[in-house]
Amino acid sequence: MTEPTSNAIGANFGKLSYLVVDDFENFRLSMRQILRNCGADKIESVANASAAVQYCAYNHVDVVLCDYNLGEGKNGQHILEELRHKKLLKRSSLFLMVTAETSKEMVMGAREYQPDGYLTKPINRAMLEKRLGGLIAQRNALLPINREIDRENFPEAISLCLQTLPSQPRYKTWLMKTLADLYYQVGDFSHALKIHDDVLSQRDLSWARLGRGKILIANQNYDEAAATLKALVSQHPDYMEAYDLLAEALEKQGRPTQAQQILEKAAEHSPNALLRHRHLAVLASSNQDMPTASKAWRQTVSLGTYSIHDNSEHYLALGQSLSDLSEGDSSNEGTAHADEALTILRRMEKRFAGQENIKLRSRIVQSRVHAGQDRMNEAQNALDSVADELDPDLMPPEACLDYAKTLFRLGREADAKGLLNALALRCSDNPPLLQKIESLLDEPVGFRQKLQARSLNREGIKAFEAGNLEEAVTTFNRALDIVPSHASLNLNLVQVLMKQYQGTAGDRELLKRCEKCLExxxxxxxxxxxxxxxxxLRKKLEGMMS
Incomplete structure (x- = not known):
């Protein structure tokens, strides 16, 4: 294949619009001159992230050349992240990260949002012509397809891919990958899977294995998906999307602990991915692994400082997890966790001051932090400071849940249960919320006590299944000492006592104990x-007592 001539390259460069983002004016001037020498004409340059995003919001840009390190504030990764999130870059636009820094942490973080390429300083005309010229040639050849994808006209994009394959063998890999993605988008998993299998039969490409795993998950074939993605992660430990999909497959399999471990490994490899840290934090919280959850939420909050994904919920969740860690812990570490929780919640109030219910949500958790440190006056003062807003009928459901949790910590059990029962009626068409209400009613205690009660429950079930009824009764009673109103535990104990009754000469005392559990x-x-x-079980007990 012949190399493109200098005139052809100039013509390609000349048709496009460019944006140079760098905090050093000398570099902006230098890049402008190099681009002009390459044939470019429409060139704009800005010094910081906000100016870059604003320019892209009002102007079409074909090529962005963005420095990674822009001084204080947002960096090049933040710009790419925001442009992708706000859909200010068309698929046909090119984003090149320019940097003197080549650390793995920087490259991995930027790669999460898929720049089209990297340019390492210093940059000269020959380097830019070669690197950018190839990308522009590919852009132009595939422009009709990308236009239809931008319009979300996926059937037409599929048709164009199929038409282009015979005439553009140079871009076969891009076309096959895009075609498989498009079939997935329209829900045609069989055609998408066939493309991945056809590619893999000729060559072991990681993107095809990833795509295959994605389709297996969509088809609910979680075991094969997990096996496929585990092998991919093992062979390509820097392929971050594979970790995310593997975690999803493991969650679907009902293996949340293993999913958490995979995300922890991913976070080590690529520590600057906010959304992955958030997923890890949510998963660790549901696994009652509060130290890991707090660490992940802390990282999420830190990474959010200049990110488009910054959110008050991250601060609130960090405060909640630190509250759980500090509850009942009067050691230096416990006090430090409580102090950090209060600090982060106050920061949240200032950072998101105009947001509805932000002070209410903050003070509810602050009250719980104080109560966990046995500072009951401060706990009550925190609630008193938002007394006018503490109306369960007007509060958001999640705030009501948090308020109920705080009421339990303050010893106001009847108020907490009344609030949760009213919330269940109000949100009867919201199954996820009902499950949270149920969990809180069953286990209105700190996470350490939850873990202890759950462990005892498992031990009691094992003893029952092994026929050790007395041991099962003792173990369930120990668990109920921690969470007396836990529905499943009480009913487990009832079943064991009924079994004991059937194996004795009719010890009525056992049935009375069953009655107490059901009451x-x-x-x-x-x-x-x-x-x-x-x-x-209530009907069964009535029959046994009659």
Whole structure:
């Protein structure tokens, strides 16, 4: 294949618009001159991130040449992240990261948002012509396809890909990958899978294996997906998308602990990916791994300082996890966690001052932090400071949940249960929220006590299955000492006591103990997952007592 002539390159450069982003004026002037020498005409330059984003919001840009390090504030990764998030760059636009820095941390972080290429300083005309010239040639050849994708006209884009494949063998890999992605977008998983399998039969390409794993997940074939993605991560430990998909597959398999471990590895490899840290924090929280959750939320908050993904919920979640860690811990470490929680919540109030309910959400958690450190006056003062806003009928559901949790910590159990029962009626069409209400009613305690009660529950079930009924009774009772109103635990104990009764000469005392357990659940909401089991065991007990 012949190399493009100097005139052809100049013509290609000349048709496009450029944006140079760099905090040093000398570099901006230098890049402008190099681009002009390459044939470019429409060239704009800016010194910082906000000016770059604003320019792209009002002007079409074909090529962005952006320095990674822009001094204080947002860097090149933040700009790329924001442009992608706001869809200010068309698929046909090119984004090249320019940098003197080549650290793995920088490259991995920027790669998360898929720049079209990297240019390492110092830059000369020959380097720019070669690197950018090739990208522009590819852009021009594939422009009709990318235009249809921007318009979300996926069937037409698929048709154009199929038409272009025979005439553009040079871009076969791009075309095959794009075609598979388009089939996935329109829900045609069989055609998408066939493309990946055809590619893999000829050559072991990581993107094809990743795509295959994605389709296996979509087809609910989680075991094969997990196996495929584990092998991919093992062979390509820097392929970050594979970690994310593997974590998703493991979660779908019901293996949240293993999913968390995968995300922890990913966070080590690429420490600047905010959204992955957020996913890790949510997963660790659901796994009751509060030290890991706090660490991940802390990193999420830190990375959000200049990110488009910055959110008050991240600050709130960090405060909540630190509250859990500090509860009942009067050691220096516990006090430090409590102090950090209060500091981060106050920062949240200032940073997001204009946001609705922000002070309310903050003070509810602050109250719980103080209560966890046995500072009851400060806890009550925190709630008093938002007394006018503490109306459960007007509060957002998540704020109501948080308020109920704080009421439990303050010893106001009846108020907390009343609030949760009212919330369950108000949000009866919201299954995820109902599950959170149910969990809080069952386990209105700190995370360490939750873990202890859950461990005892598992031990009790094992003892019951092994036929060790007395040991099972003892173990369930120990768990109920921690969470007396836990529905599943009470019903587990009832079943063991009934089994004991059937194996004895009719010890009525065992049935009375069953009655006491069921009485604890007299107010169990109908929406609770254990409600049908409660009704069934209640009827069975009535039959045994008659």
């Amino acid at each position: 604890k659940l007299a107010d169990l909401p109908e929406q609770h997952r254990q409600h049908r089991r409660l009704i069934s």
